[in-house]
Amino acid sequence: MQAVVSIIHWLVALALAPLLLGIIGRTKAFFAGRTGSPFLQPYHDLRKLLGKGAVYSHTTTWVFRAAPMVGLGAVFVASGMVPFGGSPAVIEFPADLILVVYLLGLLRFATVLGALDTGSSFEGMGASREVQFSALAEPVLLLALATLGRQTGSYSLSTIFVDIAEHLSIHAGPAMLMGAVALLVVFLVENARIPVDDPNTHLELTMIHEVMVLDYSGPDFAFVLYGAALKLWVLGALLVGLVIPVHVGIRLIDSLLFVLGMFALAFLVGVIESCMARLRLLRVPQMLIAAGAFAIFALVLVLRQT
């Protein structure tokens, strides 16, 4: 029974991920005073891209063609490992959080390789920045997850998020709050959102993520786009699982609550993107180190309690 529910949850996650992009876009449009594209626009984009043929530069090799598929595969597996509103994920084993982090790393590695394979200096620059920021973001993510693991006494994502509420006391409040802040920063950095990167720009020299995927077209670009949406979901699910730790016990309500949480997070991202300007590139590492400081502080606080 549990397995069936988990599989249904996974399918829902796979289906709803692009909707998050739609919500973010709509929120930004609302704040800018425009009507904006419909919520389902990302789905139409994906369908349109899948229907097209792909164009490949003749300087590229098989690496360039394999990268979107490898990346999508990695994040696809990762999405099957994050729990969904108080019910365990499909793939679950002790210390699986490390695999999730490394699957996201594999996605990044594939994207960077694909970008470098084009031989364009522009894409190489984006790749170098992506790697630089990830090198700072990854420890923060691991530290934040370690905090949660230490608090709940388990290093499997499913176990952590299913009974997180039982392990929280008032004393753990500040530590969890700081862990959440660190996760939010990682979420914004890893998904290339403002204030780190602007996903809408293809023109500036300062962009990071979008520049790496400039040469993709057709189905390949659809894979990249869908992979990005899934990554948003995976990291978002960690954050929402922490912020909404309480579960009522009825599966349907819990799942609904979780989905609403994800939508709220997407809305929040839209608000952040509307209110903030992008940081100077030099300030981004500082922000990540600050998030790291929060994560270290949270971890130290949690370590002390036991």
Place this chain on the structure above:
Amino acid sequence: MSLALFLCPLLAGVAAFFIRADIPRRVLLALSATAHLIMTVAAWIIGPSPAVGEHLLGLDACGLLFLMITSVLFMAATIYGIGYLAREKPVHHRDFEEGELFANAPEARFTGCLLLFLSTMTLVALSRHFGLLWVAIEATTLASAPLIYFHRHHRSLEATWKYLLICSVGIALALLGNFFLAIAATDAHGGGASLLLSSLIGPEAHLNGVWLKAAFILLLVGYGTKMGLAPMHTWLPDAHSEAPSVISALLSGALLNCAFLGILRAQQVCVAAGLGGFGRELLVAFGLLSMALAAVFIIGQADYKRMLAYSSIEHVGILALGVGLGGAGAFGSMLHAVNHSLTKAMLFLVAGNILAAYGTKSVGDIRGLTRVAPISGVLWLAGLLAITGSPPFGTFVSELTILKAALDGGHGLVAFLYLFALAAVFIGMATSFLGMAYGSPGNRELPQTGPERWSAVLPSIGLGLLVLILGLYLPGGLRATLLSAAAGMGGF
């Protein structure tokens, strides 16, 4: 009595800020110094009272000893200072070193701060509560900072800033040490913590060892900064060389002792709690490091006031070493505190005369001091012998006592390093001092000529005679006080 000792200079100091005319203000300064000395002598005759009871103020042997030193030095500084102030016109002066014009701070502020400085140093000697001791020592920093900035030029300002910041940070650590001490004194059953010296060294004090050790380290580092122990000494050469000489004399002779008293109090508590050995090792280490470092900087030092400042670092090293060795060493250290204060104050006052006569602080530019200013020249040579611990001066006796303590205690290596540092300092200082005293002044243009003023040499002569007498004969009363003070530090 205790309160009067503290309040008399305090009130006089506050009043001095508001007295416009110079002459009444100088009379007030002289009167306060005299009154303070008379009261101190009276307290000396009454004798020390052991630390018992709930009183915040009181004079035990240690406090009495350091109060006496402070008071005598202040008297000497007052005589010198009044003559000095009379000569320092309130107009712009030409800087000796760089030729720029600078003004002096108002004399009222100088005199006021001087008296407040005396009052805070008295409070240090009087206080029997660690918190109060801290307040008093920090107050000495604040009262003396404007004194260092009397000559308003950029070097003295730089020295003042370093002095303020480094000492404030150091003393802040000492405050942390005080809190640790309070925690150490809190018993596990819920009794309150008290920082009264009497309750900390009393028989019913059961101090927590770990916290006490941490407290001692912090107090040693904190007050050690103020005392000038290496490696926390960095402010000291700057402040002592840039302050007016009369202030340098007080800083070196009296203020360093006040900070030393803070460390002694901490050591008293350690000894009473049975942890005297822990403190002693640290004191020996800091003492030897200070002596070695001072010796390195004294050799080849081109500025004679800086040389005297480094010599002070050497001597606080000796003081710490003596207490660290314990036994006869603690007695030697107490005696050395007296001898060093008198000698160093005398030397700084003579250095002020030399600076006035030659207009330079550079050792190399001064020749023929015994001809230009005969009395100062002789005093300078006598001071050299005294500060390097040559017989028949008192410093010889005290340094020998400490050496004997090291040898008796079986610390051969310590004794060797001690002698080596003393020898290096002797060579370094003698080379410079002899070069300054002899030779021909040449055709150098000297800013000040004429006979030496009695106010400029009399205090130095008096202090020098005291050191000489202490070398030949140790009065019974002083001996008893020294022994009683050393007993608290684990001496005999």
Place this chain on the structure above:
Amino acid sequence: MAAWVETLLILLTLTNLTLVAMSRLGACIRTVALQGIVLGLLTICVHPHTPSLYVLLLAGGSIGLKSVVFPLLLGRAMRDTHIRHEIEPFVGYGVSILVAALALPVSFWLGSRLPLPRPASTLIVPLAFHAILTGLFLIVSRRKAITQVLGYLVLENGIYTFGICLVQESTLLVELGVLLDIFVAVFVMGITIFHINQEFNHIDTDRLSALRD
């Protein structure tokens, strides 16, 4: 109450972490002022059962001094000297945050070595240590005289955090003496900064280097 004490202590540490990352002088002064308020509230929260006149006096004194008088003094010094509002640290902001963050495990280690006999919270010792370390770091890593004074205040706040766990009725005089001393210290430092600015036309302490051996 213990939860409140912990929250306030964590808030104190967060202000410390912010302080090392801040680039504007005015914001730094305001953050230190915020620390004064946190400490004042902490004084009351540590002694929930004895809201005596003494505790209130101490809390009021620390709030008034640390969050009103000092910021006014330092703000005035900042305006009078017309200094640039950028901090210009020796150590970059990123490295500064990293140092402050890595000081946390060190402080917790120190705290585990020195257990309080009857702690209001086990966080007091480590986080007070952290404030002290941050203060020392600010003093050595910042260029301007005024930021060194801020570092001194952070150091003092850390020490004060220890102090308020030990408040005791009988030593009111001494505690007030401590506050008075710190006040005069900041006052004298402020005057000195003013003189430094007049004499040199800057307050960069790394350029105070005429005296050396």
